[in-house]
Amino acid sequence: MDAGLVGIFVTVAIAHFLALLSPGPDFVIVVKSAVKNKGRKALGVAFGIASANAVYIGLCLIGVGSILAASVSVMIALKIIGGLFLVYLAVQAIRAKKCNYSNIDVVEEGVSIQTTFLKEFVTGFLSGILNPKNLLFYLSLFTVVLNNEVGFMFKLGLGIWMTVVVFVWDAAIIFLLSAPKVRREFTRVAYYIDKVTGVMLGLLGLTIVKSALVRQ
Numbered sequence: 001m002d003a004g005l006v007g008i009f010v011t012v013a014i015a016h017f018l019a020l021l022s023p024g025p026d027f028v029i030v031v032k033s034a035v036k037n038k039g040r041k042a043l044g045v046a047f048g049i050a051s052a053n054a055v056y057i058g059l060c061l062i063g064v065g066s067i068l069a070a071s072v073s074v075m076i077a078l079k080i081i082g083g084l085f086l087v088y089l090a091v092q093a094i095r096a097k098k099c100n101y102s103n104i105d106v107v108e109e110g111v112s113i114q115t116t117f118l119k120e121f122v123t124g125f126l127s128g129i130l131n132p133k134n135l136l137f138y139l140s141l142f143t144v145v146l147n148n149e150v151g152f153m154f155k156l157g158l159g160i161w162m163t164v165v166v167f168v169w170d171a172a173i174i175f176l177l178s179a180p181k182v183r184r185e186f187t188r189v190a191y192y193i194d195k196v197t198g199v200m201l202g203l204l205g206l207t208i209v210k211s212a213l214v215r216q
Contacts, residue, residue: 005154012141016162019137020169025086025204029127030170031177032093032197033120039178044117046170048124053166056128056135057159060142061152075132079212082130086205089123093198096191124170138162 026049033042128134142155176182 005150008150008154009158012158013161013165015141016165017169020166024133025082025131025201026124026127026170027173028197028200028204029089029123030173032089032194032201033123034174034177035193037115037120039174041115041117041120042174042178043171044120044122045124045127046167046174048121048126049128049170050124050163050167051121052125052128052131053134053138054159054163056138057162059135060138061155061159076212078130078132078135079208082127082132083205083208083210083212085126085130086201086208088205089127090198090200090202090205093194093201096194 030042030045030049033045036042
């Protein structure tokens, strides 16, 4: 690998990681799931978000991303649907009763489990795929940094790298919050954390919908 490609890789890796550090809907959903569910189930959210990122990376690789981003109606639709989805999650969190959070670590026989790995995966995937900022971020990388002079295989390798990093980052957050000592502390305040994250998701959702409906 020549120095030019190494420089591009470092630039993309840093930009991508800084984007991950910026809290957004995906981050809030990861924290919410990690606090409320056991690590194995919460990993579904991480897989879902990473899969959504992989879809957008793939679209950018084959050139479809630029077509979607150029379509005003598509971007508005993504914003509205994504915003409403976040509002839906917010309502679910705010309506949840406090008794649902007691003994959150204990799963007794005969007690129905409220969520599954698949449900968490779908939640994470929808959060990622309905967030137009994800598409625009990858599109900017693939048009500004990864121009036509960069080979397809190098772009593909970077795409795989970014997808893996997204999953590892979210999984690390989940396992950190799933550690017994940390989880015991979070369990005591899980109800309130879920309410706070619910309000945050609701505000984010309403802001996204408003930005889609109000003419710039």
